[in-house]
Amino acid sequence: MKVYFDNNATTKTDERVLEEMMPYFKEEYANPSSMYDFSKNSSNAIREARVKIRDFVGAKNEKEVIFTSCGSESANTAIYGVLSHNRNAKHIITTKVEHACVLNPYKYLEKRGYEVDYIGVNSRGELDIDELSSKIRKDTALVSVMWANNETGVIFPVEKIGEIIKSKNPDTKFYVDAVQAAGKIPMNVKNTQIDLLGISGHKFHAPKGIGALYIKSDAIIKPLIKGGHQEFGLRAGTENVPYIVGMGKAAQLAQESLDFENSEVKRLRDKLENGILNSIYNAKLNTSVYNRVPNTTNIGFEYVEGELILLHLGDEGICASSGSACTSGSLEPSHVLRAMGVPFTALHGSIRFSLSRFNTEDEVDYVLEKLPPIMEKITQISPYQDELEQLKLSKNKAVL
Numbered sequence: 001m002k003v004y005f006d007n008n009a010t011t012k013t014d015e016r017v018l019e020e021m022m023p024y025f026k027e028e029y030a031n032p033s034s035m036y037d038f039s040k041n042s043s044n045a046i047r048e049a050r051v052k053i054r055d056f057v058g059a060k061n062e063k064e065v066i067f068t069s070c071g072s073e074s075a076n077t078a079i080y081g082v083l084s085h086n087r088n089a090k091h092i093i094t095t096k097v098e099h100a101c102v103l104n105p106y107k108y109l110e111k112r113g114y115e116v117d118y119i120g121v122n123s124r125g126e127l128d129i130d131e132l133s134s135k136i137r138k139d140t141a142l143v144s145v146m147w148a149n150n151e152t153g154v155i156f157p158v159e160k161i162g163e164i165i166k167s168k169n170p171d172t173k174f175y176v177d178a179v180q181a182a183g184k185i186p187m188n189v190k191n192t193q194i195d196l197l198g199i200s201g202h203k204f205h206a207p208k209g210i211g212a213l214y215i216k217s218d219a220i221i222k223p224l225i226k227g228g229h230q231e232f233g234l235r236a237g238t239e240n241v242p243y244i245v246g247m248g249k250a251a252q253l254a255q256e257s258l259d260f261e262n263s264e265v266k267r268l269r270d271k272l273e274n275g276i277l278n279s280i281y282n283a284k285l286n287t288s289v290y291n292r293v294p295n296t297t298n299i300g301f302e303y304v305e306g307e308l309i310l311l312h313l314g315d316e317g318i319c320a321s322s323g324s325a326c327t328s329g330s331l332e333p334s335h336v337l338r339a340m341g342v343p344f345t346a347l348h349g350s351i352r353f354s355l356s357r358f359n360t361e362d363e364v365d366y367v368l369e370k371l372p373p374i375m376e377k378i379t380q381i382s383p384y385q386d387e388l389e390q391l392k393l394s395k396n397k398a399v400l
């Protein structure tokens with residue numbers, strides 16, 4: 001059996017999305033910018049997809065949407081695009097728990113002379129809004145805050161954050177990385193103070209290689225990719241018509257599935273989470289049960305190595321992910337869990353399970369059957385036997 005519980009990494013392309021894309025590989029391959037009639041179907045298809053993304057993010061106008069190649073490009077376009085337009089203000093703010101596609105441009109900018117504030121989170125992974133508010137200055141050009149965290153699923157109150165930013169400095173631009181929010185919670189940028197917002201198709205059942213960036217009509221950015229006049233002059237390159245069509249369809253389907261996501265997918269996630277926490281004594285939830293997207297759980301298994309759990313799960317056909325990233329041969333614990341102050345005992349043994357609308361109850365039951373014996377085996381070879389014994393005793397006492 002294969003169980004794919006790593007949907008925050010990427011998702012399966014929906015068959016209906018593929019079907020919608022196919023004609024634009026086969027028959028309708030014209031360059032949408034050409035003058036002849038043959039190009040009309042592809043340029044119309046882009047227009048329709050843009051309207052679908054407009055509705056998905058809740059923009060006022062489809063001209064506020066440009067297509068990119070991925071979430072990382074959307075973030076880079078927003079960050080460098082805002083700063084190239086406003087060259088005077090040299091202070092920028094983000095959070096300690098952003099995705100690398102925001103953190104790495106910020107680190108690069110820091111080296112190039114920008115002053116950067118990285119805002120922290122509490123032990124539940126929630127952003128310190130007061131700290132953020134206190135850091136906004138006259139020369140703050142940009143604030144970047146993700147809508148939902150990829151590792152923990154924790155949701156940040158971006159509407160409220162936008163209000164705070166603009167009340168302190170109306171000239172500060174606000175970018176929201178909504179890659180992990182899209183398709184999981186409702187988004188409506190209309191009447192918010194969000195200036196720019198990025199999404200990525202492969203996180204909501206479109207293929208990899210397509211993203212979008214919302215740019216509020218009064219926000220001005222300079223293009224990152226310069227060349228032709230495509231995407232209102234903000235992103236050069238012949239349009240990726242089949243993928244744009246695919247993301248439009250995926251957005252429409254995701255919008256229609258939002259209720260299902262927040263009822264059925266959430267029910268399965270909760271069943272998995274409760275099942276693990278109840279059956280495995282060294283398991284503990286790394287977040288609160290509130291303020292999370294409905295598909296994600298991040299569980300710390302104390303005194304064991306996450307990679308070892310993943311290897312054993314992999315042997316049973318179960319795909320999940322650990323908080324660690326294997327960088328240059330060394331196992332670096334997750335920057336998100338570190339920012340939350342997750343204790344050393346659970347930092348290395350944290351696993352993220354992320355579900356989608358394609359997962360089933362049988363799959364949850366299968367993981368709940370396979371994981372306890374795996375954990376039994378792994379804890380037996382842990383060098384922390386005394387600590388594990390203590391943990392088992394205190395858990396048993398709590399149950400009594």
Ligand code: PLP
Pocket residue numbers: 008009069070071072073099101146148149150177179180200201202211
């Ligand atoms: N932002 C977040 C929160 C993500 O989780 C990811 C991907 O994991 C990205 C941005 C980057 O998206 P992409 O892979 O489309 O570049």
